[in-house]
Amino acid sequence: FRPEGFAGVEKIYDRGVFDYLSVSLWCDYLNYIQEHDPSVRECSPDGISKARNLFERALTAAGLHVAEGNKIWELYREFEQAVLHTIDENDIKAKELQVQRIRNIFHRQLSVPLVNLRSTLLAYKAWEVEQGIDLDARSSEVDGISSHLASAYQKAMEAYNVRAQHEEQISMQNISDTEKIQNFMNYFKFEKSVGDPARVQVLYERAIADFPISIDLWLDYTRYLDRTLKVGNVLRDVYSRATKNCPWIGELWVQYMLSLERGRAPEKEISSVFEKSLQCTFSTIEEYLDLFLTRVHGLRRRIECGGEVNGVLDYSLIRETFQHASDYLSPHLKNTDGLLRLYAYWARLEMNLGKDLVAARRVWESLLKISGSTLEAWQGFIAMETESGHISEARSIYKRCFSKRFPGTGSEDICHSWLRFEEEFGTLEAFDHAIQKVTPRLEELKLYRIQQETKASTDQSEVSGKKIAREKRKGGSTATGKESxxxxxxxxxxxxxxxxxxxxxxxxxxxxxxxxxxxxxxxxxxxxDEKQMKGSDVVRTxxxxxxxxxxxxxxxxxxxxxxxxxxxxxxxxxxxxxxxxxxxxxxxxxxxxxxxxxxxxxxxxxxxxxxxxxxxxxxxxxxxxxxxxxxxxxxxxxxxxxxxxxxxxxxxxxxxxxxxxxxxxxxxxxxxxxxxxxxxxxxxxxxxxxxxxxxxxxxxxxxxxxxxxxxxxxxxxxxxxxxxxxxx
The missing domain is CATH 3.30.70.330 (RRM (RNA recognition motif) domain)
Incomplete structure (x- = not known):
């Protein structure tokens, strides 16, 4: 062992117990500190305080572990017993204080449902006899101990007996992972019905230690914490570990940012998490879109509420995020509802939050360059101008798009929409002008539809005729052809x-x-009226x-x-x-x-x-x-x-x-x-x-x-x- 390497080893232990719940790792960590930390080994006041803080951390993390938590309690009592032996015999007050500290640890342990709880009671009685208390150390009953401790002990035993069956199921060997996860799920359901969040959290940590990359476990765990604990530091740590174990799940990153926002985290921390999420690889492009929208939603809410406490947020940050999203997603979301949603949201914020009509129009124009064949893009642009009272600008957009060809009945729809627009907002001359423009366009579209339907009908008839001819060549045309x-x-x-x-x-x-x-x-x-497979040129008889x-x-x-x-x-x-x-x-x-x-x-x-x-x-x-x-x-x-x-x-x-x-x-x-x-x-x-x-x-x-x-x-x-x- 090298003294200069102690700090590095201590950091490794800290990382290990932070990432996963492991009682054995905690025990190694505690023994390592007692053995190699000079201040703890010499029982100096600073060393004792450091060891006690570490023991309390271990009890918070694993003291409720039904199957193995008693190991940490025993180590804690052994450490305090060693401290008791170092106190001067003449310092009666200090000795009494240390004895009471050990007694409290016994009482705390006896009130927790743990394995071998009856043995712990016998050890406590024997220790009290050493301190001069007249008890029957060989009896496993609660005779002789205080009524308060006896009641707590009996409740702990009842709680353990109820959980014993679940503990046996999750510790079974030679079963599949699916069966084991299902056993954990049953255990979760029971603990949630009892209503102790701390015990539920420990059980989730035990399951995560066995299945660290189970997506369903992490999602279920984080959702539970969001509903119940809502403690900023705890949630932050769990989400940090969840995204570290399953970085390819976009929903975890989205919930992580929302959790930070609920906990009033600074903008710098939220921005850092967002940038990390964009470096991950997700299975669908929609997950990237959700991340960008979640980021924008958070910025909008904080700006509307007056910014953050220690800093100032302005609209330029939202504009930069939208532009980043456009550069990132446009090649993959062309002519999709997702891209339309992004740009419509962007333009609305430019109008309402940024107070910049020109910028909002630039957003719509950018979308039309990317998805100009999407009817909804034109309709959204027109709706913005109409709602803003800019009738002339809306009319000019109609004139630009009424002659375009859109999928389905979109071309006819935009023509009829223009006529309704002029009826509601325009003059009679504008309405007549729209009729003059739209009428020949509708006739042209009607003729085109008829030609397409006739062509499709002819093609189907030819295909059917060819199929019948093939069948005739294969098996004989008709029964008449077989007759003499x-x-x-x-x-x-x-x-x-x-x-x-x-x-x-x-x-x-x-x-x-x-x-x-x-x-x-x-x-x-x-x-x-028959349903036919889309994209198929052959109609199956x-x-x-x-x-x-x-x-x-x-x-x-x-x-x-x-x-x-x-x-x-x-x-x-x-x-x-x-x-x-x-x-x-x-x-x-x-x-x-x-x-x-x-x-x-x-x-x-x-x-x-x-x-x-x-x-x-x-x-x-x-x-x-x-x-x-x-x-x-x-x-x-x-x-x-x-x-x-x-x-x-x-x-x-x-x-x-x-x-x-x-x-x-x-x-x-x-x-x-x-x-x-x-x-x-x-x-x-x-x-x-x-x-x-x-x-x-x-x-x-x-x-x-x-x-x-x-x-x-x-x-x-x-x-x-x-x-x-x-x-x-």
């Missing part, structure tokens, strides 16, 4: 027998049906089973999914809505599928058949996927939709469906007659080729002869007629 030529020839001959003598007409019907079914599939799977679905026709072209959902609001149970759209125009075809969650809601929905929506009677029928199956195999969706549509037309024979079909892209046709029981009814229009045999087509009079083979005299039912046309 003889079978297709036989089916064609049978079809002609059923009333289709015009071969060209039949071929045209098949082509039209296939084309329309393809359009229906594309538009159903890529309808505007969905598979619909139509197990609990209704098919609706004669829908008004202006009706959207929300209107249909409101129409069924009294029924409820709507799962999804698929409106079919025209491929070229993107407009509604007046047809839709509505999926329900169960058959009860579906049955209730069908009862709304023929009810009005936007002045048009809806035709509602169940979409039956079973009619589209053969040999337990699902037919393509193109054929399924075509079958649903034909069945719906044949069974309802309604005027509304024909009108809708014609309006969705078909050629204009004469009005269709309503279905009657009279057999002389005639259908007019384009789709006259797919009707049951017992309904006469246009141009077939009652006297016209028919070619009917034997066995076909009996009219076929709808189901028989449908099965004849559905192909695998």
């Amino acid at each position: 030529p003889a079978k297709r020839q036989k089916q064609t001959a049978q079809t002609q027998k059923k009333g289709y003598e015009d071969k060209d007409q039949l071929q045209k019907y098949e082509v039209n049906e296939a084309r329309e079914a393809k359009i229906d599939l594309e538009k159903t799977d890529s309808a505007p 969905k598979g619909y089973t139509d197990q609990c679905t209704v098919f609706i026709s004669n829908i008004h072209f202006k009706a959207n999914s929300e209107d249909i959902r409101k129409f069924f609001s009294d029924v409820g149970g709507v799962a999804s809505i698929r409106i079919l759209h025209d491929r070229n125009t993107g407009k509604s075809r007046g047809l839709a599928y509505v999926d329900f969650v169960d058959d009860e809601h579906l049955a209730a929905a069908i009862t709304k058949n023929k009810q009005l929506l936007f002045g048009k009677r809806l035709s509602i029928a169940r979409s039956d996927p079973k009619q589209n199956r053969r040999d337990d195999r699902r037919v393509p969706r193109e054929q399924a939709f075509a079958s649903d549509r034909r069945r719906h037309n044949w069974e309802s024979a309604s005027k509304e469906y024909v009108d809708t079909h014609n309006a969705s892209g078909s050629q204009e046709a004469p009005k269709t007659a309503t279905l009657k029981s009279d057999d002389n009814i005639q259908f007019k229009g384009k789709n006259i080729f797919a009707v049951p045999r017992n309904v006469r087509t246009l141009g077939l009079s009652a006297n016209k002869s028919k070619t009917v083979e034997e066995g076909d005299e009996k009219p076929k039912s709808n189901d028989e007629f449908r099965k004849m046309f559905i192909k695998e």
Whole structure:
């Protein structure tokens, strides 16, 4: 040991016991001082005072440590006992004073819930016997001691017994860190319910010593101290250690600065902590933003309250902090709400606290250079000028930005905002001028939206068409392509027998049906009301089973999914809505599928058949996927939709469906007659080729002869007629 190295070793001990709670380190420190400090070793008055102060520090830090705190108490008593032996026998007063000091240490220890407390009581009794007090030193009961000490001892024993289970859990070996932390959390909950902050703090220190870089522990510890102790020095020390162990947590630095502000710390200390925080590396840029804003908030509060006690704060310090934040954060927060918040706050303080309108305008102009494509930046600038009564300046900003292109509907919003501004603040001439400027801009934006929607619709149709073509190349196009030529020839001959003598007409019907079914599939799977993944160029085709679905026709072209959902609001149970759209125009075809969650809601929905929506009677029928199956195999969706549509037309024979079909892209046709029981009814229009045999087509009079083979005299039912046309 070198005497000149004593001071350095003492500093190392001080740092160690400051950073972490360790009873063994405290004991080493105390023994080192007694052994190597000459003044303490010789029991000089200064040495004794120094040792006692160190022992009291140790008791404050670890004297409540349930499992190991008794070691420090014992060292303290041994030191005072050694001092007692150094006192002259003739100095009765000094000896009595020292005996009382040792007795007080015993009493203090016996009132604290510690391990081996019963052994401490026996040691105290034996010591009192040495001092001439008549006690039963072998008895562990409280007989013979003062009632005050006996009561304190019994309370301490009860408190220890309650904590014994928690102490056993946190001292368990061979358990995971997660389990051990959870045991500490349970212990925290118990100690907080008792309500002794000193004991809670010691328990937190014990947990921190075991898990020094646990973020949750440090955050929980500091929040507890902020709520309960609020002692400046204690909080400052804990936050200093927290940021030293977990410097990458921005929230700890923010709370550290707030704690210093609550404790009336000088500006120099707060500034030092702030500068240290900026040298750390955080996981998100928002944490840096929070640090800058916390710093500005603190400066603003202290300036508004009259500055600090020993110094003067002025607004220039806030301006420097904002400029530092702008240089630091602007490259990373471009076009974000965080940067807008920073600059808006800056401009407001320039106006209200700095009393400098020109500087506030410079702040907004700086933001526009960085985030000029952000609508909120322009709106904030305009709001500041409007609130300040500078109408001309606000109008000039509108003139600068109304022709800019903003995301979403921002371009339209700024135009309408300008018109409202002129209505509320401007003259009639200014309002007319704004209309003259805004109107062509709105028309241009409207045309641009239509072009973009048409382009997107076309691109989606092309993608869907390419996907269908790939599927055809992979697995065969349709069931018809798998049939043999003889079978297709036989089916064609049978079809002609059923009333289709015009071969060209039949071929045209098949082509039209296939084309329309393809359009229906594309538009159903890529309808505007379907949610699609952002940034994706490909629309994935969905598979619909139509197990609990209704098919609706004669829908008004202006009706959207929300209107249909409101129409069924009294029924409820709507799962999804698929409106079919025209491929070229993107407009509604007046047809839709509505999926329900169960058959009860579906049955209730069908009862709304023929009810009005936007002045048009809806035709509602169940979409039956079973009619589209053969040999337990699902037919393509193109054929399924075509079958649903034909069945719906044949069974309802309604005027509304024909009108809708014609309006969705078909050629204009004469009005269709309503279905009657009279057999002389005639259908007019384009789709006259797919009707049951017992309904006469246009141009077939009652006297016209028919070619009917034997066995076909009996009219076929709808189901028989449908099965004849559905192909695998």
